[in-house]
Amino acid sequence: MTGFVRRFGTLAALIAIIIAFSIASPDAFGSPSNLINITQQMTLLAIVAIGATVVMAVGEFDLSTASIVSFGGILVVFLFKAGVPAPLACLAVLAAAAVFGAVSGFVVSRFEVLSFIATLAVGTIIGGITFWLCEGATLFGDIPGGFRDIGRGTMLGLPTLTWWLIGVAACAWIILDKVEIGRRLYAIGGNREAARLAGVRIVPNTMFAFIVSAVLSALVGILLTARIGSANPTGGGGYLLSAYAAVFLGMTAFREGEANVPGTLVGAAIIAVIGNGLTILGVSTFLQDIITGTIILAAVLVRRAGKQGA
Amino acid sequence: MLLSIKALEKRYGGARALGGANIEVAAGSVHGLLGENGAGKSTLIKTLSGLVTPDAGEILIDGKPASIESVRHAEELGFRFIHQELSLVPHFTAVENAFVGRAYPKRGPFIDRAAMARAIAETARDIAPDLPLDVPAARLTTGQKQLVEIIRALIGEPARLVVMDEPTASLSDGEARRLHKAVRRLAERGVAVIFISHRLDEVMEICDRYTVLRNGVTAGAGDVSDIDRPGLVRLMSGREEAELIARPTPARSPVALKVSDLPFGDHGSRISFEIKAGEILGLYGLVGAGRSSLMKIVWGATSHREGTITLEGRALRPGHIGDRIAAGGAYVPEDRRHEGLIVSRTIAENLAIANLKAVRVAPSLPWVGLAALRRRAEEVKAALSVKMGSAFAKPLTLSGGNQQKLLFGRWFGRPIRLLILDEPTRGVDVGAKAEIHAVARRFADEGAAVLMTTSDMDELLALANRVLVLAGGEITAELSGSSLTPARIIDAAFQHQSRKDPAA
Numbered sequence: 001m002t003g004f005v006r007r008f009g010t011l012a013a014l015i016a017i018i019i020a021f022s023i024a025s026p027d028a029f030g031s032p033s034n035l036i037n038i039t040q041q042m043t044l045l046a047i048v049a050i051g052a053t054v055v056m057a058v059g060e061f062d063l064s065t066a067s068i069v070s071f072g073g074i075l076v077v078f079l080f081k082a083g084v085p086a087p088l089a090c091l092a093v094l095a096a097a098a099v100f101g102a103v104s105g106f107v108v109s110r111f112e113v114l115s116f117i118a119t120l121a122v123g124t125i126i127g128g129i130t131f132w133l134c135e136g137a138t139l140f141g142d143i144p145g146g147f148r149d150i151g152r153g154t155m156l157g158l159p160t161l162t163w164w165l166i167g168v169a170a171c172a173w174i175i176l177d178k179v180e181i182g183r184r185l186y187a188i189g190g191n192r193e194a195a196r197l198a199g200v201r202i203v204p205n206t207m208f209a210f211i212v213s214a215v216l217s218a219l220v221g222i223l224l225t226a227r228i229g230s231a232n233p234t235g236g237g238g239y240l241l242s243a244y245a246a247v248f249l250g251m252t253a254f255r256e257g258e259a260n261v262p263g264t265l266v267g268a269a270i271i272a273v274i275g276n277g278l279t280i281l282g283v284s285t286f287l288q289d290i291i292t293g294t295i296i297l298a299a300v301l302v303r304r305a306g307k308q309g310a
Numbered sequence: 311m312l313l314s315i316k317a318l319e320k321r322y323g324g325a326r327a328l329g330g331a332n333i334e335v336a337a338g339s340v341h342g343l344l345g346e347n348g349a350g351k352s353t354l355i356k357t358l359s360g361l362v363t364p365d366a367g368e369i370l371i372d373g374k375p376a377s378i379e380s381v382r383h384a385e386e387l388g389f390r391f392i393h394q395e396l397s398l399v400p401h402f403t404a405v406e407n408a409f410v411g412r413a414y415p416k417r418g419p420f421i422d423r424a425a426m427a428r429a430i431a432e433t434a435r436d437i438a439p440d441l442p443l444d445v446p447a448a449r450l451t452t453g454q455k456q457l458v459e460i461i462r463a464l465i466g467e468p469a470r471l472v473v474m475d476e477p478t479a480s481l482s483d484g485e486a487r488r489l490h491k492a493v494r495r496l497a498e499r500g501v502a503v504i505f506i507s508h509r510l511d512e513v514m515e516i517c518d519r520y521t522v523l524r525n526g527v528t529a530g531a532g533d534v535s536d537i538d539r540p541g542l543v544r545l546m547s548g549r550e551e552a553e554l555i556a557r558p559t560p561a562r563s564p565v566a567l568k569v570s571d572l573p574f575g576d577h578g579s580r581i582s583f584e585i586k587a588g589e590i591l592g593l594y595g596l597v598g599a600g601r602s603s604l605m606k607i608v609w610g611a612t613s614h615r616e617g618t619i620t621l622e623g624r625a626l627r628p629g630h631i632g633d634r635i636a637a638g639g640a641y642v643p644e645d646r647r648h649e650g651l652i653v654s655r656t657i658a659e660n661l662a663i664a665n666l667k668a669v670r671v672a673p674s675l676p677w678v679g680l681a682a683l684r685r686r687a688e689e690v691k692a693a694l695s696v697k698m699g700s701a702f703a704k705p706l707t708l709s710g711g712n713q714q715k716l717l718f719g720r721w722f723g724r725p726i727r728l729l730i731l732d733e734p735t736r737g738v739d740v741g742a743k744a745e746i747h748a749v750a751r752r753f754a755d756e757g758a759a760v761l762m763t764t765s766d767m768d769e770l771l772a773l774a775n776r777v778l779v780l781a782g783g784e785i786t787a788e789l790s791g792s793s794l795t796p797a798r799i800i801d802a803a804f805q806h807q808s809r810k811d812p813a814a
Contacts, residue, residue: 180666180676183655187663190654197611197643197650198664198720199635258654 010253010263010299014270021277028280040159042272044220047165048239049246049264050172051216056247056259057176058209059189060108060115064123065217065243068097069236071130072221077139077231086147090222094215100126101214105207119210130233140230151226164223168216173261175212185209186258242271245296252299270295311373312337312502313358313471318367320353320526325739327353328364329526333504335471335519340493340503342517342534344510346546346800347596347765350526351506355473359391360384388470390463392477396455400448405430407447408462433461436499437492453485460492464501472496473504478512490516508596510539510804524548540801547767547800563587564622566759567728571617572607575600575783580617583778583785585759587622587727590750592774593763595781596803601763602644605732608761609641610634621728621759635664638727640753642717642734650717651705657716658683658701661690664720690719694749711735711742718749729753731762735769747772767796781805 022030048065055062072093079089100122107118153160176182184205187195196202220239225231249270250263271292278288313335320328328350335341345351356362357369360378369376371387378384384391398407405427415425427443434441438457447455456477463472474493478486486509493516497503507513513520514534521531522545530545563586574581581604585591593601606612608619613629620626626633634641643649652660662669662683669686671679687701694715698708705713714735721729734750735743750773754760764770770777776790779802787802789795 178677180670180678183659183663183666183678186655187652187659190652191648193649194643194652195663197609197631197641199631200663201632 007254009302010249010270011266013299014266014273017270017273017277021273021280025277025280029277034276034280036159036162038269038272038276039162039165041276042268043159043161043165044224045239045242045246045271046265046268047168047216047220047223049243049250049268050168050261051213052243052247053250053259053261053264054172054176054185054209054212055115056251057182057185057189058206059192060206060209061119061244062101062104062210062213063116063119063240064100064104064126065213066236066238066240067123067126067130068100068214068217069221069224069239070231070233071126071236072097072218073225073231073235074130074134074139074221074233076222076225077143078133080142080144080147081139086144090147093218093222097214097218098211101211102207104214105210106203108210109203109206127233134231134233136233138230138232143225143229148226148229151223151228161223161227164219168219169261169265172212176261181205181208189258243268245292246271249296249299252302311335312371314368314370314373315354315357316368316370318354318357318369319365320357320362321365326526328357328367330528331367331523331526332528333521333531335502335504337470337502338497338500339518340497340505340516342513342520343504343506343523344508344513344520344542344546345523345529346767349523349546351523352475353526354523355391355475355504355506358384358389358471358473386467388468390469390472392456392459392463392472392474394475394477394479396452396459398447398455398458401446403446404434404441404443404450404458404461407458408465410462412462412466429465430461433464437461437464437495438488440488451485453481453489456481456485456489457492460496464496469501471502471504473506475506476508477505478507478509486512508804510542513542514539522546539804543797543801543804546804547796563589566622567608567761568620569608569617570619572604572619573614573616574604574780577783579783581780581785582617585728585761587757587759588754589775590754590760590762590773592770592777593761594767594770594777594779594799594803595763600783601780602732605641605644605730605761605763609639609730611641634728638725638758639730640721640726640728640758641730642714642732644732644736646710646713646717646737651713653704653706655704656683656702657698657705657708658687660705660716661687661719661722665724668723686723690716690722693722694719695745709739709742711738711746714738714742714746715749718746718753726753726756726758729758729760731760731764733764733766734762735764735766743769767799770799771796779803 028034048069051065052062075093075096076089079092084092104119104122107113108115149160151161155163176185184195184200187200188202188205192202221236224235246267247259247264249267251257251259253263253266254260255263274292274295275288278291311334315331315333318328318331331350331354333343333354343351353362357364358378360380360383369378378387399410402410408430409426415422415429430443434443437460441454441457447458450458460472463469477489481489490512493503493505505517517534519532520534520537520542522529522542524546529548565584566587567585570582571580583591595601603612607614610626610629610631610633618625621637621639624637626637652663666678669678669682671677671682684701690696691698696712696715696719698712705716731750735746738746750760762773771794776788777794777799778785779787779789779799781803782805786805787798789798
């Protein structure tokens with residue numbers, strides 16, 4: 001019984017929250033179109049959170065994610081203004097992010113710097129570059145219509161953004177749970193020294209995790225720009241805390257205290273559902289933050305209690 | 311007598327740590343406490359510090375029966391403990407460190423720094439006149455830190471008994487001499503000192519009395535002036551000479567592992583040795599002799615600048631674990647919990663992590679198959695008789711012996727040419743110990759060169775074809791065949807300072 005609660009309690013909480021909002025507001029919240037809309041609303045947060053999940057799998061933190069989201073959005077518009085074609089511009093942005101991820105991962109693993117500090121520094125550098133590129137202003141104009149379609153509209157009955165989430169989540173799940181590199185990443189996160197002594201190479205594997213996180217954050221910057229048609233140098237600011245909140249919520253689901261992709265999806269969904277539902281009920285955004293924070297704390301405490309009881 | 315301990319007993323689970331230990335310590339004397347690794351010295355000390363409650367036996371303080379309830383109580387009794395791992399705050403000065411956890415002198419609500427400095431200066435003048443008191447501990451030498459610990463022990467409620475656990479283990483000779491003086495001055499002030507040391511020469515020099523523990527029992531005690539060094543060695547080893555004949559070295563095997571001029575220990579020493587295929591070479595030395603760090607260098611977990619390691623003629627690059635694995639190397643670390651098991655992952659993954667290619671669904675696809683993971687776990691379970699339920703349970707659900715088998719199983723299924731064992735049966739019960747020994751011998755019989763270090767004399771004698779004894783940064787003996795006896799091993803291990811003796 002307790003094992004069941006531990007594994008599926010967080011998922012049950014998500015379902016309970018959905019049912020509660022559906023009863024409170026059957027027409028607006030509970031409508032199929034709103035529920036589909038929530039999957040679109042959670043996409044950007046969830047993709048950043050999936051990147052964070054991969055970094056947490058090796059037992060590290062990446063505090064540069066929010067900066068990379070802003071950077072990705074600004075750089076792609078900057079390249080458009082310079083006349084670079086959209087596919088090339090997007091690839092360039094992802095490549096630049098990969099470099100930042102590689103730097104963070106290398107510093108953290110090779111020199112054993114605390115990832116908090118290393119990625120805070122890298123994120124600060126990226127923030128500076130971002131402001132330099134856009135001279136502190138919001139960038140708009142020169143954004144091709146075809147590019148904007150990757151972040152809006154629908155495909156096969158689902159919002160385009162939702163497809164992005166499905167694709168990214170599937171890839172990340174395969175990487176972490178199905179192929180060899182995932183075993184290595186979790187082994188490092190579980191016991192770095194034991195993994196090293198068993199022949200797992202710490203530096204390249206850790207770098208890989210940080211590169212995935214950076215590339216996914218940059219992807220979110222691109223999608224965000226495509227969706228709203230402009231780029232703001234602080235556009236990614238809100239993603240850091242909520243992404244890690246989603247990962248921590250997800251660590252209470254399915255597995256015992258390990259960051260995992262399905263769990264992160266549930267975590268991101270909880271945050272998105274609460275946001276959406278409270279907005280529909282007309283609750284002020286301040287109160288929404290208070291409620292979201294309280295729920296995360298409660299989830300972690302419940303898990304703690306469950307663990308001690310076991 | 312300040313302290314008398316009579317017939318003290320303590321068991322941890324099935325293992326007997328103390329089985330009738332006696333010691334008598336008089337005020338104003340320095341008492342040497344001696345014994346091999348695992349003889350029960352630490353447990354005895356822990357009962358004095360209130361960390362361990364004995365199962366049986368008597369503790370008399372000033373002739374009156376007492377029980378030491380807690381660390382706090384030991385402190386109130388005037389017992390002070392100076393551990394091997396020093397616990398100073400690095401950026402605090404000697405004065406600041408001495409008062410951590412003690413009552414600070416106050417002036418009103420504020421700490422009276424001048425009074426602190428005065429109190430320490432007074433004590434330091436007696437014990438260690440040349441110790442700098444206003445320098446952060448991080449900038450002091452190990453020996454100076456020991457002196458700070460001694461001063462710290464004398465602050466606050468008056469100390470009656472100071473226990474020092476191998477205080478000179480990592481000190482230079484000059485520093486050790488300074489410490490000896492401090493210890494003698496301590497005794498002159500009427501304090502009793504229990505001095506644990508593996509340096510027999512220093513025990514002979516500064517101690518008044520001695521007590522030797524062997525397998526948790528007091529094997530002998532008396533005045534230091536009534537015994538000589540060989541006598542102490544005999545008491546510690548306690549075994550009959552030539553009781554066991556070691557396994558013969560497979561004479562015709564080729565040399566597999568060749569180690570040349572590797573850095574070893576803290577004193578810039580170098581070490582060279584060879585191991586033949588099928589041979590088990592045991593390294594024996596006292597704790598702190600640098601065995602584990604040597605094993606890590608051979609395994610490539612620590613890099614080295616000088617010296618070479620070759621396995622079957624292939625050079626192994628410093629710090630490249632991958633080279634060892636590719637050449638058929640395997641390693642079982644000392645600390646199962648921190649260096650061995652990945653406790654958050656399943657048993658099956660712990661067995662697969664060193665060779666993930668073995669659990670692919672198809673040879674060319676890096677996709678990990680659950681069926682393959684389970685199959686591998688079942689193979690290891692059968693081959694090493696691991697007692698486990700599901701392959702996907704967590705490793706800590708197993709007993710210590712079975713956990714240890716997982717670390718061997720991790721390397722199972724490939725031809726192993728070099729097996730490195732660091733304390734292969736620590737914390738393992740007797741039955742599992744024998745099974746693990748059989749596993750180690752099997753690896754050797756299949757042609758692996760086995761490099762083993764252990765603190766357990768019986769294990770050493772049970773497994774090794776040949777033993778190198780390490781002391782003071784060098785090989786003090788190479789023993790095999792009929793010369794491989796407990797007394798020879800112990801004698802060589804305690805030759806710490808003989809190398810400075812011109813006659814030696």
